[in-house]
Amino acid sequence: MIALPTRPVSSDRNWPRPPACLPANRLNDPPEGALVAVAGLVILRQRPGTAKGVIFVTLEDETGIVNVVVWRKIYERFRRAVISGRLLRVTGRMQRAHSVTHVIAEEVEDISGMLDVLVRGEAV
Numbered sequence: 001m002i003a004l005p006t007r008p009v010s011s012d013r014n015w016p017r018p019p020a021c022l023p024a025n026r027l028n029d030p031p032e033g034a035l036v037a038v039a040g041l042v043i044l045r046q047r048p049g050t051a052k053g054v055i056f057v058t059l060e061d062e063t064g065i066v067n068v069v070v071w072r073k074i075y076e077r078f079r080r081a082v083i084s085g086r087l088l089r090v091t092g093r094m095q096r097a098h099s100v101t102h103v104i105a106e107e108v109e110d111i112s113g114m115l116d117v118l119v120r121g122e123a124v
Contacts, residue, residue, distance in 0.1 A: 018089050018111060024064035027101050030094050038066045038103055039089040039111065045082075057105075059088060068092070070105045078108035085110035 021039040022030070030036050040059030047055045053072030058065060068090050075082055082088075091107040 018114070021089060024059075024061050024066045026063075027066065027094070027103075032094055032096055034094045035091065035106075036094055036103060037089060037091045038068075039087065040066055041087055042085060055082060057082065057088070057090075059090070066090075067100065067102045068105050069095070069102050070108065074105050074108065078105075081108045081110035086112040087115050 018037070018039050021037045024038070024040070027036070027038070038059060038061070040061040042057060043060045043065075044058040045055060046057075053075070055070040055075055057068040057070060059068060060066075068088075070078075070082055085108070087110070089109040089111050090103055090105050091109075092103040092105040095102045095104050
């Protein structure tokens, strides 16, 4: 087991934000349907039986939570990253409904290798 001195995504750490990724606290800036990239630690994966193959992934970065919707076709294409990635970069379209913001995934990349920076405490 690895013990980290603080929460991996706390705002007082330099965590490895991939280039061009929007932080969670800025997801209200882009308009509905805009293409965005986000990155964060996977804190939850849900695949409800009633969701017809849709997977819901919750990511956390140093500023908050990002809700990601992965449709079956995208899941099949990026299965390994969706299932086993601990740190993901997701590119997708903004969707807002009833004051809830989602990123509808178009690409999912496993960038878990960047977690080594957190464990070692190095700045990016």
